[in-house]
Amino acid sequence: MNRPVAAPTRNGRVKLPGHVLDVTAPLALDCGVELAPYTIAYQTYGKLNADRSNAILVCHALTGDQYVAEPHPVTGKPGWWDILAGPGKVLDTNRYFLICANVLGGCMGSTGPAEINPATGEPWGLSFPVITVADMVRAQKQLLDHLGIKQLFCVTGGSMGGMQVLQWAASYPERVFAAVPIATAARHSAQNIAFHEVGRQAIMADPEWCSGNYQPQNRNPSRGLAVARMAAHITYLSEAALHRKFGRNLQDRNALTFGFDADFQVENYLRHQGITFVERFDANSYLYITRACDYFDLAAEHGGALANAFRGCPTRFCVISFTSDWLYPTRESREIVHALNAAAANVSFVEVATDKGHDAFLLDEPELHATLRGFLDGCAQHRGLPGA
Amino acid sequence: MNRPVAAPTRNGRVKLPGHVLDVTAPLALDCGVELAPYTIAYQTYGKLNADRSNAILVCHALTGDQYVAEPHPVTGKPGWWDILAGPGKVLDTNRYFLICANVLGGCMGSTGPAEINPATGEPWGLSFPVITVADMVRAQKQLLDHLGIKQLFCVTGGSMGGMQVLQWAASYPERVFAAVPIATAARHSAQNIAFHEVGRQAIMADPEWCSGNYQPQNRNPSRGLAVARMAAHITYLSEAALHRKFGRNLQDRNALTFGFDADFQVENYLRHQGITFVERFDANSYLYITRACDYFDLAAEHGGALANAFRGCPTRFCVISFTSDWLYPTRESREIVHALNAAAANVSFVEVATDKGHDAFLLDEPELHATLRGFLDGCAQHRGLPGA
Numbered sequence: 120m121n122r123p124v125a126a127p128t129r130n131g132r133v134k135l136p137g138h139v140l141d142v143t144a145p146l147a148l149d150c151g152v153e154l155a156p157y158t159i160a161y162q163t164y165g166k167l168n169a170d171r172s173n174a175i176l177v178c179h180a181l182t183g184d185q186y187v188a189e190p191h192p193v194t195g196k197p198g199w200w201d202i203l204a205g206p207g208k209v210l211d212t213n214r215y216f217l218i219c220a221n222v223l224g225g226c227m228g229s230t231g232p233a234e235i236n237p238a239t240g241e242p243w244g245l246s247f248p249v250i251t252v253a254d255m256v257r258a259q260k261q262l263l264d265h266l267g268i269k270q271l272f273c274v275t276g277g278s279m280g281g282m283q284v285l286q287w288a289a290s291y292p293e294r295v296f297a298a299v300p301i302a303t304a305a306r307h308s309a310q311n312i313a314f315h316e317v318g319r320q321a322i323m324a325d326p327e328w329c330s331g332n333y334q335p336q337n338r339n340p341s342r343g344l345a346v347a348r349m350a351a352h353i354t355y356l357s358e359a360a361l362h363r364k365f366g367r368n369l370q371d372r373n374a375l376t377f378g379f380d381a382d383f384q385v386e387n388y389l390r391h392q393g394i395t396f397v398e399r400f401d402a403n404s405y406l407y408i409t410r411a412c413d414y415f416d417l418a419a420e421h422g423g424a425l426a427n428a429f430r431g432c433p434t435r436f437c438v439i440s441f442t443s444d445w446l447y448p449t450r451e452s453r454e455i456v457h458a459l460n461a462a463a464a465n466v467s468f469v470e471v472a473t474d475k476g477h478d479a480f481l482l483d484e485p486e487l488h489a490t491l492r493g494f495l496d497g498c499a500q501h502r503g504l505p506g507a
Numbered sequence: 508m509n510r511p512v513a514a515p516t517r518n519g520r521v522k523l524p525g526h527v528l529d530v531t532a533p534l535a536l537d538c539g540v541e542l543a544p545y546t547i548a549y550q551t552y553g554k555l556n557a558d559r560s561n562a563i564l565v566c567h568a569l570t571g572d573q574y575v576a577e578p579h580p581v582t583g584k585p586g587w588w589d590i591l592a593g594p595g596k597v598l599d600t601n602r603y604f605l606i607c608a609n610v611l612g613g614c615m616g617s618t619g620p621a622e623i624n625p626a627t628g629e630p631w632g633l634s635f636p637v638i639t640v641a642d643m644v645r646a647q648k649q650l651l652d653h654l655g656i657k658q659l660f661c662v663t664g665g666s667m668g669g670m671q672v673l674q675w676a677a678s679y680p681e682r683v684f685a686a687v688p689i690a691t692a693a694r695h696s697a698q699n700i701a702f703h704e705v706g707r708q709a710i711m712a713d714p715e716w717c718s719g720n721y722q723p724q725n726r727n728p729s730r731g732l733a734v735a736r737m738a739a740h741i742t743y744l745s746e747a748a749l750h751r752k753f754g755r756n757l758q759d760r761n762a763l764t765f766g767f768d769a770d771f772q773v774e775n776y777l778r779h780q781g782i783t784f785v786e787r788f789d790a791n792s793y794l795y796i797t798r799a800c801d802y803f804d805l806a807a808e809h810g811g812a813l814a815n816a817f818r819g820c821p822t823r824f825c826v827i828s829f830t831s832d833w834l835y836p837t838r839e840s841r842e843i844v845h846a847l848n849a850a851a852a853n854v855s856f857v858e859v860a861t862d863k864g865h866d867a868f869l870l871d872e873p874e875l876h877a878t879l880r881g882f883l884d885g886c887a888q889h890r891g892l893p894g895a
Contacts, residue, residue: 150765249765309749309773310741316774317737319767320781321709324730342712349705350738353698358833361697367804375802377538377637379707379794383801385697386704393708406767413771414763416755445746445833 160228178276318347345393548616566664706735733781
């Protein structure tokens, strides 16, 4: 169905292209709430084959959305995985049917704190239930049921997208032929939680946040949200990448100004990251989605042993990490691989050598692209899908 | 002289114990301003010998102060290097005369943005000139001249304190017999600048900051300052230390609450760090001192070659870094060592194996203490000071 949905932006709601699924059957959330009705906004690329066997579910990261391979409806920028997804690309839309849904709790058309609670006619705000990565995946499963896809050919994503990949394999192993979790972890570390908490406190410290009730008052904690984004953004880049990009280069000046303007390019870059982010993202959504990441702990859900999450799992895994990713370092991917090995799962592991940091999964990283292409080709053969 | 000075705190000004030097001769700052008059608040421990040859200048870090080895007058907590400084300790006050001055731009009695500008009768606020690490050291030199100390036996400090140590050796080599820069760098990296910029933006985003003019309005950007402290605090600890201390442990509860309270101990800890910090620190001071660090680039001051900073320097150096310090990683200490070697300086280098991160210089770290003790003993012998 194509009921129009809209994203809350600083300049009012922007109508969103793509598809919408309205679900009336309640979704049993981890927090105990039965959420109903709810909406999943999603986008697809390519064509579902007659067998419905060529679907790849792409799971987006913290502040991503369903616009994988087309211009973003608010910013006009290319899709976040445009480099990887499209005709003839690694996620080849001539061969595969790509699906990406805005996560539950998001702010790009799926039900979240910025949307209207039908029971009250007011935005949910902080009355929205706290959701988990497993809840996001439960909602995605409803979408796949709706699309009549019994088994995904592949589910993939980086960062929080990778958490969803792991959760998919753990929750619905029979429905995932292949899984590629990238630059992720099976649980959020103390340092990960700490950085998220700083971001949340920055938002909540902004008086415009109004205890989460800013929407009805036409206010917006954009300064707090920008600070949150700036802090988070540092963690997405390696020290080496920051050094290569900016070093101590000055911004449009020849000498230090002895003031608090952005003397250094890196300051200007960070401020720009903050300012552009608040144009497209909802502050409460940021609270909810960071919380979902913090709560993620796949081992804890399975009696404390991560291997238990994957017992008997028929899925073929390719786990990918980046050498310079200090947010989700390689050792956390190794823990996933060890657990998969302990569960006798089918797994390969590639640590991509790059100095680009966590964000490498979004960038032109040839070894990542070659790995993913090779793995998908191999799996396609096993699955009986036609070659490229 | 013991004119009373006071620190601006959230609960009004607190009178500060210790010494004060009022200087009327102008201080030529790097920004071009001639600052006059100005005040240096300082503390001493132990007794200056007849030769005035046993003085150790301790340089404090970003948010430190002159209360090295006695309870803090605002918080009542032990001195920040109490573990290292005192009778019979590594910085042995039975042998050495310790001096520590609040840095220029600070908020513990030395002239800074929270103090009254005598020309206007109002707090300096943002009209205070932007100062540099070299300016801090220039002011300290005035103090040493006042105390009649021609040559320091040693100058030491960690983090921003270490920058001052390097600056001392570069600016006044004949006045430094021995130097121990700990957990520091000869210049601030892009990542360092980025983290500081997040903190500054958090402060400036707080409407209580009032464009820096909060004091006359009896306002205080304490929420923004707390967020700045929280973000910075993460960088002071290693991932391993955070994991060991907190992991994913819950705070006074048995299960997740599915809310935005501090479910995790690490969240509670960070919030506590933020709240306690704002009791004792001035927000504008935080802006100025972080800026001074960002501007620090000893090589740039010497034609782009760090070795030039140390040509002909007679000082004996002991450079110390920590394996798990990701804020000022060992490679940055190695650059200092390489430059000292290239200048044929007398240098030893110790990388202390610890998982405590940057803050290890403040903690019970036996290898650090043994290294420092051994180096000081050796230097004392060379300097003709009596043994322990």
